[in-house]
Amino acid sequence: MLEYIIDGPLWYFSLAVFVIGVLWKLGSIIFAKRKADFSVARGSSVPGAIRTVLTRFIPDKGMFSEIKLQVFAGYSFHLGLFALVFFAAPHVKFFDEHMLGFSWVTMPHWAFIVAAQFAFLGLLLLWLHRMINPVSRLISTASDHVTTILTFVVMLTGCLALLESFSGLRLLHRFSVELFLIIFPFSSLMHAFTFVPSRALTGAWFGRRGIKS
Amino acid sequence: MSERLERGIEALRGQIDSKVDTFFSSCVHCGICAESCLFYTETEDPRYTPIYKTEPLRKVWKEEHTFWGKFSKKLGFSKSLTEDDLANWEELVYDGCTSCGRCSMVCPVGIDIADMIYRVKQGLEASGYSPQDLVGAADRTVEFGSPMGDLHPALQSHIKHIEADTGLTVPIDVEGADYMTTISANEVVLYPEYIAALTRIFHHAGVSWTISSEAFEATNAGLQLGDNKIATELVGRIAKAAEKLKVKAVVSPECGHAYAAIRWNGPNYLGKSYSFKVVHILELLDDLYREGRIKTSGMESAKLTFHDPCQLVRRGGVDAQPRELLGTVAENVIEMKDHGKMNWCCGGGGGVSAIERAADLRITVFNRKKSQLDGLDVKTMVTACSNCRTVLEDGLEANDMDIEVVGLTELIADHLVDDKAKPAAKTA
Numbered sequence: 001m002l003e004y005i006i007d008g009p010l011w012y013f014s015l016a017v018f019v020i021g022v023l024w025k026l027g028s029i030i031f032a033k034r035k036a037d038f039s040v041a042r043g044s045s046v047p048g049a050i051r052t053v054l055t056r057f058i059p060d061k062g063m064f065s066e067i068k069l070q071v072f073a074g075y076s077f078h079l080g081l082f083a084l085v086f087f088a089a090p091h092v093k094f095f096d097e098h099m100l101g102f103s104w105v106t107m108p109h110w111a112f113i114v115a116a117q118f119a120f121l122g123l124l125l126l127w128l129h130r131m132i133n134p135v136s137r138l139i140s141t142a143s144d145h146v147t148t149i150l151t152f153v154v155m156l157t158g159c160l161a162l163l164e165s166f167s168g169l170r171l172l173h174r175f176s177v178e179l180f181l182i183i184f185p186f187s188s189l190m191h192a193f194t195f196v197p198s199r200a201l202t203g204a205w206f207g208r209r210g211i212k213s
Numbered sequence: 214m215s216e217r218l219e220r221g222i223e224a225l226r227g228q229i230d231s232k233v234d235t236f237f238s239s240c241v242h243c244g245i246c247a248e249s250c251l252f253y254t255e256t257e258d259p260r261y262t263p264i265y266k267t268e269p270l271r272k273v274w275k276e277e278h279t280f281w282g283k284f285s286k287k288l289g290f291s292k293s294l295t296e297d298d299l300a301n302w303e304e305l306v307y308d309g310c311t312s313c314g315r316c317s318m319v320c321p322v323g324i325d326i327a328d329m330i331y332r333v334k335q336g337l338e339a340s341g342y343s344p345q346d347l348v349g350a351a352d353r354t355v356e357f358g359s360p361m362g363d364l365h366p367a368l369q370s371h372i373k374h375i376e377a378d379t380g381l382t383v384p385i386d387v388e389g390a391d392y393m394t395t396i397s398a399n400e401v402v403l404y405p406e407y408i409a410a411l412t413r414i415f416h417h418a419g420v421s422w423t424i425s426s427e428a429f430e431a432t433n434a435g436l437q438l439g440d441n442k443i444a445t446e447l448v449g450r451i452a453k454a455a456e457k458l459k460v461k462a463v464v465s466p467e468c469g470h471a472y473a474a475i476r477w478n479g480p481n482y483l484g485k486s487y488s489f490k491v492v493h494i495l496e497l498l499d500d501l502y503r504e505g506r507i508k509t510s511g512m513e514s515a516k517l518t519f520h521d522p523c524q525l526v527r528r529g530g531v532d533a534q535p536r537e538l539l540g541t542v543a544e545n546v547i548e549m550k551d552h553g554k555m556n557w558c559c560g561g562g563g564g565v566s567a568i569e570r571a572a573d574l575r576i577t578v579f580n581r582k583k584s585q586l587d588g589l590d591v592k593t594m595v596t597a598c599s600n601c602r603t604v605l606e607d608g609l610e611a612n613d614m615d616i617e618v619v620g621l622t623e624l625i626a627d628h629l630v631d632d633k634a635k636p637a638a639k640t641a
Contacts, residue, residue: 032231038480042530052323060319062551066248135244135259144242186280191239198239199323201232209530213318
């Protein structure tokens with residue numbers, strides 16, 4: 001029964017919530033009415049927007065020594081997770097069989113383990129930083145901690161399910177993913193999508209003033 | 214709910230648009246913005262973290278624009294904005310933020326935090342939680358024309374002296390002049406030599422210019438206070454005067470926020486484009502130099518450095534002209550480690566220097582500028598904002614640092630070729 005629900009209706013429900021939620025949010029941003037700017041532009045908004053979307057991946061040189069942990073742990077986590085989600089063999093097989101109907105090259109097992117280590121290390125360091133650093137402690141919200149824990153559970157259950165030796169572990173992982181997808185559009189996890197328009201808006205603002213940001 | 218809180222929430226509600234929604238949705242509370250803010254780096258007080266200063270706005274946004282916020286409000290366990298919050302955030306937002314915008318340049322998800330903090334000011338001002346010093350400055354500007362009161366007598370006195378010293382005329386209310394120049398209160402009261410420099414440069418370059426007796430004040434106290442109604446009124450006066458005198462352009466003086474107010478915000482306050490151009494004095498001087506209308510001779514040979522006014526360079530886009538102009542009169546410019554669009558704020562912009570209770574904090578955060586200057590071995594720091602100049606001078610004095618602060622326009626004027634209007638140096 002539980003297997004049926006997790007592999008069936010709950011999966012479709014969570015996918016629907018995720019897709020509709022993300023599209024709704026992005027749509028509300030993209031199609032929002034923008035106030036006209038009556039000032040005379042010095043530069044261009046669009047190139048400014050594109051520039052900032054890309055360049056904010058690179059931390060400011062002058063500040064780098066102060067933010068090394070956030071930068072390394074952040075990239076370690078995000079790149080590791082990206083590799084796991086899109087290039088781990090079990091995931092690619094799932095996408096092929098249950099969603100897309102096609103597959104792509106997957107990473108070898110050893111690379112999977114390395115990616116997982118980076119992802120876990122990054123996540124744990126960032127969470128420790130969030131709990132220990134006075135700034136992060138002050139500004140973090142309950143949502144930040146809940147989503148961190150949920151992400152950790154998804155990754156942990158994924159590792160436990162890796163050997164595919166016990167279907168209960170696979171179900172646990174799938175269930176945690178479904179919970180993740182349901183919470184995603186209603187949490188700061190949405191930054192995964194909204195960071196693009198966020199950077200673009202600021203880049204456009206600076207671009208109009210002729211400043212490379 | 215008290216009336217003050219209601220007004221504050223209403224004002225904050227009015228500031229929430231798609232941009233604010235996008236920004237708050239993207240913030241992952243990484244804390245990187247803290248390391249870009251001199252109020253945090255020099256005090257290590259996490260409350261000065263830039264994104265933390267937007268908390269009043271975030272609370273209203275969460276409750277009214279997010280699923281969990283609306284859900285928890287309905288069930289009665291939402292952490293709503295309180296009047297205590299507004300009271301507590303007054304100092305963080307007004308004393309502890311100059312809108313320098315360094316945070317906006319480094320946020321990994323691209324939040325324009327400086328803009329968000331300005332929106333918080335709208336809410337604080339509406340609820341009556343803004344510093345009396347700024348409220349007074351705004352009221353004086355509305356009533357008398359300048360944040361320091363009626364400066365007409367002081368300006369007229371300076372003009373008399375300038376005309377006597379230089380033999381030139383300072384044109385007042387000349388219809389059809391090409392440029393109407395505005396001046397900040399700081400320049401009238403503390404640095405009248407700026408007006409003298411303008412007079413000499415414009416004569417040298419053959420510029421047709423004037424000052425409006427009805428609207429010469431460039432400082433926009435409404436912008437500093439976070440009161441868009443007052444900001445609109447003050448910009449409106451300049452626009453009206455420019456239209457009355459039928460000038461081609463309005464010149465913004467050496468004041469960062471004044472430039473922001475008239476150049477970028479003004480048309481949007483008024484809801485329409487101007488019928489005239491707006492240029493910063495440095496943009497005009499640079500154009501005149503390129504046209505060959507300004508000729509200088511001699512170079513400052515001593516080492517000097519340039520402090521970039523935030524609203525002019527980082528937020529204003531006038532980033533090339535200061536150094537190009539400085540390069541025409543100085544041959545030994547030493548750059549601070551973070552210079553240009555990433556230079557550190559003087560610590561007194563956006564109204565902070567006008568808040569008496571913030572004086573100690575200002576001196577404390579000046580340590581960041583001090584650390585930039587240490588090791589540079591310069592005796593002169595050039596800048597292009599009269600407020601930066603005052604703040605830098607205060608900081609240098611408090612730290613017993615023997616560095617002179619000079620305005621760039623005055624430096625240019627001092628090197629004009631064949632400047633018969635230059636007052637002779639007084640001898641003992």
